[in-house]
Amino acid sequence: MGAADGAPAVALRDLGRAYGERVALAGVTLELPRGATLAVFGANGAGKTTLLRILATLLRPHAGEAVVLGSALPREGWAVRGRIGLLAHEPLLYRDLSARENLRFHARLHGVAAGRAEALLEAVGMARRAAEPLRSLSRGMTQRVAICRAVLHEPELLLLDEPLANLDPGAAGAVAPLIGRASGAARVLISHDVEQGLAEADLVLGLRGGRPALLAPAAAVGADDVRELYR
Amino acid sequence: MTPALPLDDAGPYVAAAYLVFLALILIYVAIMAGKLARIARELGELTELVARRDERAAPADRAGDGSPSGAGPGSHAGEAVPR
Amino acid sequence: MRRAAGALIRKDLRVELRTGEAVPAMLLFSLSTFVLFHFAIDRRSVEGDLAAGVLWMTLLFAAVLGMVRLFVAEREQGGFDGFLLAPVDRTALFVAKATVLFLFLGAVELAALPAFAILLLGPSPWGAVPELVAVLALANLGIAVVGTLVGALGIQTRARELIVPILALPLMIPLAIAAARATSPLLLELGAEPVPGRWLAVLGLYDLVFGLLAFAVFDFLLED
Amino acid sequence: MFSRGLKPLSIASVVLIVGAFALVFFYAPNDADQGFIQKIFYLHVPLAIVALCGFVAGGVFGIRYLRSGDRAHDLRSYVAIHLSLVLAVGALVTGSIWAKGAWGQWWVWEEPTLVSFLIVFLLYACYQPLRFSIEDPERQARTASVFAIVCGAFVPLNFLAVRMAESLIHPRVLSTTGGSMPADMRTTFVVSLVAMAVLFVTLWKYELTSKQASMQLRALKRRLADDDDPWVPTGRSAAPQQL
Numbered sequence: 057m058g059a060a061d062g063a064p065a066v067a068l069r070d071l072g073r074a075y076g077e078r079v080a081l082a083g084v085t086l087e088l089p090r091g092a093t094l095a096v097f098g099a100n101g102a103g104k105t106t107l108l109r110i111l112a113t114l115l116r117p118h119a120g121e122a123v124v125l126g127s128a129l130p131r132e133g134w135a136v137r138g139r140i141g142l143l144a145h146e147p148l149l150y151r152d153l154s155a156r157e158n159l160r161f162h163a164r165l166h167g168v169a170a171g172r173a174e175a176l177l178e179a180v181g182m183a184r185r186a187a188e189p190l191r192s193l194s195r196g197m198t199q200r201v202a203i204c205r206a207v208l209h210e211p212e213l214l215l216l217d218e219p220l221a222n223l224d225p226g227a228a229g230a231v232a233p234l235i236g237r238a239s240g241a242a243r244v245l246i247s248h249d250v251e252q253g254l255a256e257a258d259l260v261l262g263l264r265g266g267r268p269a270l271l272a273p274a275a276a277v278g279a280d281d282v283r284e285l286y287r
Numbered sequence: 288m289t290p291a292l293p294l295d296d297a298g299p300y301v302a303a304a305y306l307v308f309l310a311l312i313l314i315y316v317a318i319m320a321g322k323l324a325r326i327a328r329e330l331g332e333l334t335e336l337v338a339r340r341d342e343r344a345a346p347a348d349r350a351g352d353g354s355p356s357g358a359g360p361g362s363h364a365g366e367a368v369p370r
Numbered sequence: 371m372r373r374a375a376g377a378l379i380r381k382d383l384r385v386e387l388r389t390g391e392a393v394p395a396m397l398l399f400s401l402s403t404f405v406l407f408h409f410a411i412d413r414r415s416v417e418g419d420l421a422a423g424v425l426w427m428t429l430l431f432a433a434v435l436g437m438v439r440l441f442v443a444e445r446e447q448g449g450f451d452g453f454l455l456a457p458v459d460r461t462a463l464f465v466a467k468a469t470v471l472f473l474f475l476g477a478v479e480l481a482a483l484p485a486f487a488i489l490l491l492g493p494s495p496w497g498a499v500p501e502l503v504a505v506l507a508l509a510n511l512g513i514a515v516v517g518t519l520v521g522a523l524g525i526q527t528r529a530r531e532l533i534v535p536i537l538a539l540p541l542m543i544p545l546a547i548a549a550a551r552a553t554s555p556l557l558l559e560l561g562a563e564p565v566p567g568r569w570l571a572v573l574g575l576y577d578l579v580f581g582l583l584a585f586a587v588f589d590f591l592l593e594d
Numbered sequence: 595m596f597s598r599g600l601k602p603l604s605i606a607s608v609v610l611i612v613g614a615f616a617l618v619f620f621y622a623p624n625d626a627d628q629g630f631i632q633k634i635f636y637l638h639v640p641l642a643i644v645a646l647c648g649f650v651a652g653g654v655f656g657i658r659y660l661r662s663g664d665r666a667h668d669l670r671s672y673v674a675i676h677l678s679l680v681l682a683v684g685a686l687v688t689g690s691i692w693a694k695g696a697w698g699q700w701w702v703w704e705e706p707t708l709v710s711f712l713i714v715f716l717l718y719a720c721y722q723p724l725r726f727s728i729e730d731p732e733r734q735a736r737t738a739s740v741f742a743i744v745c746g747a748f749v750p751l752n753f754l755a756v757r758m759a760e761s762l763i764h765p766r767v768l769s770t771t772g773g774s775m776p777a778d779m780r781t782t783f784v785v786s787l788v789a790m791a792v793l794f795v796t797l798w799k800y801e802l803t804s805k806q807a808s809m810q811l812r813a814l815k816r817r818l819a820d821d822d823d824p825w826v827p828t829g830r831s832a833a834p835q836q837l
Binding site: 296297298300301303304305307308311315319322323325326329330332333336337340 | 615638641683691692694695797800807812814818
């Protein structure tokens with residue numbers, strides 16, 4: 057891919073998006089190097105999910121530029137699809153299929169070998185219940201399967217919306233190699249756990265009413281600065 | 288083929304058809320009149336809003352905070368107004 | 371493209387086998403409609419164009435049920451997003467869904483046609499089975515294509531149960547005309563007559579036009 | 595943007611409509627078969643033809659919207675279809691009156707053009723409910739454009755199928771193509787058709803201008819309302835709300 061490999065994981069300039077007349081996101085400018093982690097904080101409706109969906113190519117930006125893994129969105133969205141892993145608020149899995157069937161389905165869509173799905177299920181401790189339909193699993197278990205789905209194709213950029221929601225400490229430990237810093241992927245992380253989010257991050261973006269209210273290296277941001285966003 | 292109808296029988300039907308057309312146009316005019324009235328009303332509201340804004344802005348300028356009042360309608364007017 | 375469509379088709383068939391949300395409902399609906407027709411038109415048996423009309427009315431309405439369900443899981447369980455994240459041609463989703471609807475219709479007809487022959491149809495249709503299958507296949511293709519398009523349109527709205535039927539029924543009128551006219555010579559009391567070729571041609575044209583159209587516009591229904 | 599040429603167009607449509615109706619009643623001869631009742635033809639057929647062209651134009655603007663993403667095209671498509679629906683109601687009612695006057699029945703299934711027209715009308719009548727049931731304006735515009743394109747292609751196919759279903763059994767009763775029409779009748783018809791088309795374009799531009807004016811007004815209001823929340827809710831609507 058040549059030049060694209062040297063490009064930052066995410067480069068945004070004045071990114072904006074509106075839903076009709078309501079501005080959901082405006083004036084976001086930042087650059088995230090490969091392998092680094094961006095933590096996004098903000099109250100409900102601050103535009104975090106909108107930002108994540110734009111980066112995932114699911115939503116087209118209305119203003120500004122978004123370059124993800126060297127490809128400009130939405131024009132070159134096809135080039136980054138399959139290189140991004142999205143762990144959204146919803147698991148994006150079929151409730152009537154089992155964990156294994158869901159992952160095999162996504163493996164086929166992504167052209168990944170089915171063995172990878174089995175290995176992941178084993179890694180998150182879901183192998184034993186992989187044959188049950190998802191609707192019979194608890195939310196924490198579903199979340200573990202959703203994490204498997206997000207990292208199935210070994211993405212270069214992980215978009216994580218509260219990845220540890222509903223996970224017990226044991227499960228959180230099990231998924232850490234997949235979606236934690238150890239995964240080696242660049243990450244955009246939405247979290248409501250301020251301390252934990254800050255600990256994971258290299259760069260911090262605080263959103264308020266769709267506009268950036270805070271943008272600084274994680275080392276320069278204190279937990280109180282972040283809590284200010286929710287006031 | 289059905290035989291032709293005499294003129295006086297057909298007259299009401301033809302008149303009715305053309306009246307339907309007339310009625311459609313007039314209903315359309317009435318709807319557009321409603322829309323126009325709304326635009327006029329909203330314009331009135333806006334004029335009032337601007338008038339009030341000017342009243343508030345004028346004393347602020349005289350107080351001498353140095354902000355030029357001639358920011359013009361093109362710039363974001365909200366910035367000239369003290370909160 | 372073929373890999374993705376295959377995965378989608380297999381997924382949908384597996385869900386249908388497990389939950390039985392579409393085909394059994396469509397079939398039950400068809401059977402109830404036959405019974406209703408019996409009383410509504412007050413006939414013990416039908417033949418010819420009346421039989422073709424009853425059959426196609428029933429099948430089209432049953433098909434609408436399938437269209438309404440077609441994309442529900444994708445919208446409600448995030449299937450659209452999951453699919454859009456994958457590096458595959460978006461047309462694969464259209465191909466897969468149209469195939470699935472086509473298969474559903476075939477499955478429904480496999481049971482509904484014998485039921486129709488037993489319950490309502492006067493003449494025996496068994497002599498004309500190959501022609502009947504040909505007409506059904508062409509018509510099902512059209513229903514599948516239009517149904518996928520309309521289902522995808524309807525799923526964008528907040529009122530898909532209303533929008534899908536009121537859109538699909540007028541769109542299927544040409545198909546209904548051609549299918550009924552092509553079927554009625556096969557269901558005559560005095561033995562089947564040959565199917566008029568021009569109605570098969572209309573069905574083929576319908577399939578072709580809407581197939582090409584769907585290929586051209588389907589992508590736009592997936593964007594956000 | 596939309597208002598250019600509106601004034602000359604308005605004058606032209608007044609002159610043409612008045613002129614066309616004058617020709618209908620003072621110049622064109624009574625039809626040999628049908629007599630005076632045939633005068634409805636000069637109203638009914640132009641209404642129907644212009645409405646169909648408007649529907650197809652809606653599809654063309656739909657294509658242009660999908661290709662460019664320019665909301666103005668969506669607005670053009672919306673207004674074209676919306677106006678065509680109004681004309682279609684006129685065409686159906688006048689057609690029905692004609693049928694009653696000429697054959698004593700309010701509806702004749704033997705007339706394929708009328709039947710096709712009813713089907714097309716039923717289909718396009720879904721356009722407003724479809725738009726209304728989608729809240730996100732961008733999705734609304736895109737879905738409506740897809741609808742407009744699909745239905746635009748459906749129109750000819752539908753005419754073909756209905757025509758085939760009827761015309762091979764019955765002779766066509768309301769001959770509209772005018773191949774055998776006397777010259778003075780044809781002149782009257784052509785003038786009526788042009789008048790109707792100009793009227794359509796005038797009303798189309800008129801409504802576009804009106805929609806644009808209220809959009810600008812709303813934008814201005816938003817800018818002047820100096821509170822923190824820049825969002826002034828406008829409520830749901832089938833019409834495009836923003837350019």
